[in-house]
Amino acid sequence: MGVKLESKPISKLGYINYQEGNIYYVFHQGNETCAEAALLAGCDFYGGYPITPSSEVAEVLSRRMPQEGRVFVQMEDEIASMASIIGAALGGAKSMTATSGPGFSLMQENLGYAVTAEVPCVVVNVQRLGPSTGGPTSPAQGDLMQTKWGTHGDHPIIALSPTSIQEVLELTIVSFDFAERYRTPVVLLMDEIIGHMRERVGYPRKQDINIFERKKYLEPGEDYKPYSLDYDSDVPPLLSFGEGARYHVTGLIHDEAGFPTLNKKEVTEWYDRLYRKIDKGLDRILLYELYNMEDADTAIISFGISVRVGLEAMQKARQKGLKVGMVKLLTVCPLPEEMLRQVISGVKKVVVPEMNRGQLVLEIDRLNKTGVELIHVGTSDGEIVRPEDVLKALED
Amino acid sequence: MERTAPLIHDMLRPNKKFPSVWCPGCGNGIVLGCLLRAIKAQGIDHNKVALVSGIGCSGRMPVYADFNTLHTTHGRALAFATGLKLARPDLHVIVIMGDGDSLAIGGNHFIHTCRRNLSMTAIVVNNKIYGMTGGQCSPTTPVDSVATTATYGNIDQPFDISHLAAVAGAAFVGRSTVFHVRELENIISQGLNKKGFALIEAISNCHTYFGRMNRIGQAPDMLKWMKDNTAPVLMDPEKRKDKVTRGVFVDKETIGFLQHYEQLVEKAIKNKELLKQWKQKREHKDDEAEEQAG
Ligand code: SF4
Numbered sequence: 168m169g170v171k172l173e174s175k176p177i178s179k180l181g182y183i184n185y186q187e188g189n190i191y192y193v194f195h196q197g198n199e200t201c202a203e204a205a206l207l208a209g210c211d212f213y214g215g216y217p218i219t220p221s222s223e224v225a226e227v228l229s230r231r232m233p234q235e236g237r238v239f240v241q242m243e244d245e246i247a248s249m250a251s252i253i254g255a256a257l258g259g260a261k262s263m264t265a266t267s268g269p270g271f272s273l274m275q276e277n278l279g280y281a282v283t284a285e286v287p288c289v290v291v292n293v294q295r296l297g298p299s300t301g302g303p304t305s306p307a308q309g310d311l312m313q314t315k316w317g318t319h320g321d322h323p324i325i326a327l328s329p330t331s332i333q334e335v336l337e338l339t340i341v342s343f344d345f346a347e348r349y350r351t352p353v354v355l356l357m358d359e360i361i362g363h364m365r366e367r368v369g370y371p372r373k374q375d376i377n378i379f380e381r382k383k384y385l386e387p388g389e390d391y392k393p394y395s396l397d398y399d400s401d402v403p404p405l406l407s408f409g410e411g412a413r414y415h416v417t418g419l420i421h422d423e424a425g426f427p428t429l430n431k432k433e434v435t436e437w438y439d440r441l442y443r444k445i446d447k448g449l450d451r452i453l454l455y456e457l458y459n460m461e462d463a464d465t466a467i468i469s470f471g472i473s474v475r476v477g478l479e480a481m482q483k484a485r486q487k488g489l490k491v492g493m494v495k496l497l498t499v500c501p502l503p504e505e506m507l508r509q510v511i512s513g514v515k516k517v518v519v520p521e522m523n524r525g526q527l528v529l530e531i532d533r534l535n536k537t538g539v540e541l542i543h544v545g546t547s548d549g550e551i552v553r554p555e556d557v558l559k560a561l562e563d
Numbered sequence: 564m565e566r567t568a569p570l571i572h573d574m575l576r577p578n579k580k581f582p583s584v585w586c587p588g589c590g591n592g593i594v595l596g597c598l599l600r601a602i603k604a605q606g607i608d609h610n611k612v613a614l615v616s617g618i619g620c621s622g623r624m625p626v627y628a629d630f631n632t633l634h635t636t637h638g639r640a641l642a643f644a645t646g647l648k649l650a651r652p653d654l655h656v657i658v659i660m661g662d663g664d665s666l667a668i669g670g671n672h673f674i675h676t677c678r679r680n681l682s683m684t685a686i687v688v689n690n691k692i693y694g695m696t697g698g699q700c701s702p703t704t705p706v707d708s709v710a711t712t713a714t715y716g717n718i719d720q721p722f723d724i725s726h727l728a729a730v731a732g733a734a735f736v737g738r739s740t741v742f743h744v745r746e747l748e749n750i751i752s753q754g755l756n757k758k759g760f761a762l763i764e765a766i767s768n769c770h771t772y773f774g775r776m777n778r779i780g781q782a783p784d785m786l787k788w789m790k791d792n793t794a795p796v797l798m799d800p801e802k803r804k805d806k807v808t809r810g811v812f813v814d815k816e817t818i819g820f821l822q823h824y825e826q827l828v829e830k831a832i833k834n835k836e837l838l839k840q841w842k843q844k845r846e847h848k849d850d851e852a853e854e855q856a857g
């Protein structure tokens with residue numbers, strides 16, 4: 168039993184080079200940290216609309232962005248917020264917005280636009296309980312499937328989910344990298360607990376961060392094609408508006424030059440590349456950590472705040488002599504399917520704690536080809552999953 | 564007026580297939596012509612123009628024009644444009660929308676963009692109907708007019724686009740029609756030069772749906788309607804009563820959002836070196852913009 172697989176932690180990306188003596192430690196809240204990390208990552212533009220439990224991101228940036236000579240604007244709603252960050256990104260800005268459930272629903276329209284037009288941007292969703300106005304502002308993790316499929320039509324998307332405030336810092340920075348590197352919106356999927364919890368965070372210096380920067384200039388005589396099929400990475404570099412190329416951007420399916428097309432060949436080429444660019448990046452995009460999986464006959468698989476619950480349950484189970492391991496998913500869209508398949512087929516039981524009525528567990532079930540026993544431990548009453556309930560599922 | 568052939572070669576994309584998507588005789592082409600002539604007359608560098616549009620017949624305008632062009636989602640053009648302008652103050656951001664696009668689904672963005680007063684020029688092509696989707700009722704369809712979703716006649720009160728923009732705080736508001744081509748071009752030119760948000764309402768014809776369903780006739784009949792039923796706002800009110808007014812309704816000197824933001828940044832930046840760099844960057848962009856404007 169058990170699986171010998173390597174973790175793929177955030178540190179493997181080498182984006183942040185923590186220098187002992189040059190780390191600035193503060194006791195910070197998740198939302199504050201997200202805002203400060205965005206500044207470190209070079210965010211030039213924030214357009215947002217206030218909503219609990221994400222408002223602190225906007226509040227901190229309304230104070231901090233002008234201090235840095237960058238732009239903060241409060242838009243009239245979340246539809247406009249999402250639109251504004253796409254417009255700003257096309258102007259060359261690294262852009263971001265932050266919201267929660269109801270606002271995230273409103274953003275879906277233009278989130279799909281950013282996917283289609285391949286415009287880099289970062290969308291923070293600090294999840295709260297329930298559909299509609301729901302239960303503000305109790306925590307939940309009920310937006311996982313919405314993150315994956317919220318906007319209409321088949322499409323790939325990247326979503327990252329932190330489990331601690333230090334990871335909020337790191338994954339915010341990673342979000343900006345992935346957005347620019349793969350020309351895609353990236354969703355930073357937090358939850359109310361991560362957003363409002365305070366922990367000690369170690370901030371690196373700006374010069375110790377090394378992430379992907381857009382560096383496209385028009386070559387003399389170049390016939391710039393914003394959606395060219397000619398790149399090995401399948402990510403044609405993005406040239407900002409105003410740099411001389413005068414190209415067209417649309418939410419309609421388009422050809423290599425950006426003009427609308429319904430030609431079957433061109434539509435298929437466009438769609439294939441949209442998926443292929445993410446597939447080719449999977450080695451970098453998929454981030455996860457494995458704990459005690461080498462000898463485990465039972466695996467806990469989770470994301471976000473519920474990972475902390477899972478880890479505690481794992482420790483308690485180990486004290487009782489149970490061979491329990493844990494998979495912490497940091498990238499939740501797309502999922503590391505190959506790794507998960509190996510984990511699932513290498514154990515007798517899988518337990519999935521999450522603060523919802525069953526979302527990640529559906530994905531695990533889909534990957535469960537060997538019929539391993541699968542138990543969901545969920546809450547949907549605004550309370551975090553209790554370690555005792557996870558332990559009970561492990562023992563049963 | 565600029566002769567047509569050089570204008571086409573200079574301002575339209577060589578790689579776009581013509582004829583356009585529009586019905587023969589549609590006012591959209593006239594509005595596009597007015598806009599291109601106004602841009603050309605001011606000598607604005609094509610690289611510094613961003614033409615942003617929403618969804619609908621008018622939304623297809625940018626595809627033909629040789630600028631940085633952005634065809635957005637339905638109703639959201641102004642919100643995309645706001646982000647773009649704030650990120651790139653050196654660009655001339657021009658927004659084209661239809662009446663349904665800007666006032667129904669985009670109504671909230673419309674009033675807030677007027678209020679925010681960011682230096683952009685927006686043109687609403689008002690043909691009083693949804694053309695692209697086949698003749699449905701819009702927020703400017705007159706009471707009792709027929710549409711495919713108002714088969715017994717519309718009972719909703721229409722918006723007056725220009726007045727709405729004025730009360731919402733736009734720095735410049737003007738209206739003309741696709742019959743009054745020189746006047747429309749002139750008003751667009753004034754809008755392009757305005758500091759603050761400029762809103763231009765271009766009354767246009769959709770003979771394919773509005774004209775046919777309301778028995779007004781073909782494109783020439785609709786143009787004649789514009790001639791007979793509109794009057795300059797400066798005309799004696801007695802003589803122009805019952806007519807739709809044309810002209811410039813609002814032309815205010817305002818500080819504008821960008822300059823306001825700059826003042827705010829100067830207050831907020833504590834690091835002196837950063838402040839110096841920031842000012843230099845801005846001045847450079849302003850210079851560029853001025854050079855472009857000639
Ligand atoms: S449907 Fe109406 S608005 Fe659209 S192109 Fe035809 S005439 Fe013009």
